[in-house]
Amino acid sequence: MGFGDHLREIAQGFQRARTEPLANHPLAALIRQSWPSSLRDSLGGRDAERYQFVGSPGQGQWSAAPWLAVLLHTVTKSAMGGFYPVYLFEPGFQTVCLVMGQGAQQLTDAVGRKRAGVELALRAQQMRANGGRWREQGFNEGPFTTLKFVTTANQRDYAADPWSNTAAFGKRYAVSALPEDAELVADLRAMLQLYDAMAEQRILKFSEEDEELSTLSAAGELPSGSLDGAKKVIVHKQIERRHRDRKLIERVKKQLGVECQACHFDFASAYGSLMEKFIEAHHNVPISTLPDTGAILKPTEADFMVLCSNCHRAIHRAGCPDLMEFKKHHVKGHFYKS
Known part of the structure; x- marks a missing residue:
C-alpha cells in the first residue's frame, strides 16, 4: 500500500473510527505506524534517515483529525513546538494539505490559547518571509483550515478557528483525485528543501523561545x-x-x-x-x-x-x-x- 492509498483510507475511515474506542484501533495503528513508514520508504535514502516521521490519531482520545509531521531535530524536539512540514486533513475530509506548519501545544501551555493564536499567526508571517522561493515551488499561503481544536460535528467553528492561521504555506490535494505517489513525494522533497534552508538560517528559533516562555510561566x-x-x-x-x-x-x-x-x-x-x-x-x-x-x-x-x-x-x-x-x-x- 502506497502513501496515497493510506491518505485515502484515513480520509474515508477516520470520522467513523472516532465513534469507536481509540485503544488498539486498527486505523490508529495505521496512522501511527504504517502511514509514517510509507512516507519514509517513499523518500528513501539519506532523506529518510535525516528526519523523524510522526503520525498521530490523538493522545488518549481521538483528535478532531490525524496528522503526520516530518521533524528535523535542529528545529524542534517534538511536534509540540517549532515548525515543520505536516500533512493535515481539512473539514469534511475531502481535502488533505501538505503545509509548513507549527507545533502549538508548548506555546499554548505557556501563554494560553488566545495569546498563542496571535503569536502563531505572526510566526507564520515570519516563516513566509524567510521561507525562500516557496511560491516558485508551487506552494501558496492558503488559508488552510485545521481541525485540531474543533469538533467535526460543528462546522460553524471552522472559520473562527485561530489555528487556521498558523500554516505558513503549502499545497492542497483533493482526496478523490490524489496525484500519484511520485508527485506527492516530489512535493514533499521541495518542501523539505525549503525546511532545510530555513533551519540553516537559524533565524526562526520558535522551539527555543517556547522553552523560555515555559520557564517564565513556571517561575x-x-x-x-x-x-x-x-x-x-x-x-x-x-x-x-x-x-x-x-x-x-x-x-x-x-x-x-x-x-x-x-x-x-x-x-x-x-x-x-x-x-x-x-x-x-x-x-x-x-x-x-x-x-x-x-x-x-x-x-x-x-x-x-x-x-x-x-x-x-x-x-x-x-x-x-x-x-x-x-x-x-x-x-x-x-x-x-x-
Whole structure:
C-alpha cells in the first residue's frame, strides 16, 4: 500500500473510527505506524534517515483529525513546538494539505490559547518571509483550515478557528483525485528543501523561545498582555547569562548594599549577616545598548540594581521597566518606603 492509498483510507475511515474506542484501533495503528513508514520508504535514502516521521490519531482520545509531521531535530524536539512540514486533513475530509506548519501545544501551555493564536499567526508571517522561493515551488499561503481544536460535528467553528492561521504555506490535494505517489513525494522533497534552508538560517528559533516562555510561566515571571514584554524579558535573561560574572555581582552587592531597592526589604536587618548574600543583582542596562560581542559593566546603579527575589521576579513579570517606573506602578508591599 502506497502513501496515497493510506491518505485515502484515513480520509474515508477516520470520522467513523472516532465513534469507536481509540485503544488498539486498527486505523490508529495505521496512522501511527504504517502511514509514517510509507512516507519514509517513499523518500528513501539519506532523506529518510535525516528526519523523524510522526503520525498521530490523538493522545488518549481521538483528535478532531490525524496528522503526520516530518521533524528535523535542529528545529524542534517534538511536534509540540517549532515548525515543520505536516500533512493535515481539512473539514469534511475531502481535502488533505501538505503545509509548513507549527507545533502549538508548548506555546499554548505557556501563554494560553488566545495569546498563542496571535503569536502563531505572526510566526507564520515570519516563516513566509524567510521561507525562500516557496511560491516558485508551487506552494501558496492558503488559508488552510485545521481541525485540531474543533469538533467535526460543528462546522460553524471552522472559520473562527485561530489555528487556521498558523500554516505558513503549502499545497492542497483533493482526496478523490490524489496525484500519484511520485508527485506527492516530489512535493514533499521541495518542501523539505525549503525546511532545510530555513533551519540553516537559524533565524526562526520558535522551539527555543517556547522553552523560555515555559520557564517564565513556571517561575511566575511571564508579563501579561502581548508577548512583546515576555520576549524582552527573554532577551534580558539571555544577556544576563551571557554577561554573568560572579566577582562583578559580588562587587555590585558590596557597592549597592543588601536592601532591596524596590520594596526596601533589608536582609541583614531581618535575618542577620548570614542572609545578606540572598539579595540579587538585576541588570539595569537597556538591552539595546548591549552588543552581542560583550560590554563593560560596572557595579553601579547605572548598570545594576539590587532586588529581593520577589521583586526580581516581579520586575521580570512587569517587562523589565526601570526602577522608578517599577516602584511607582508595581510595588505596593508594606516594605515600600516613599
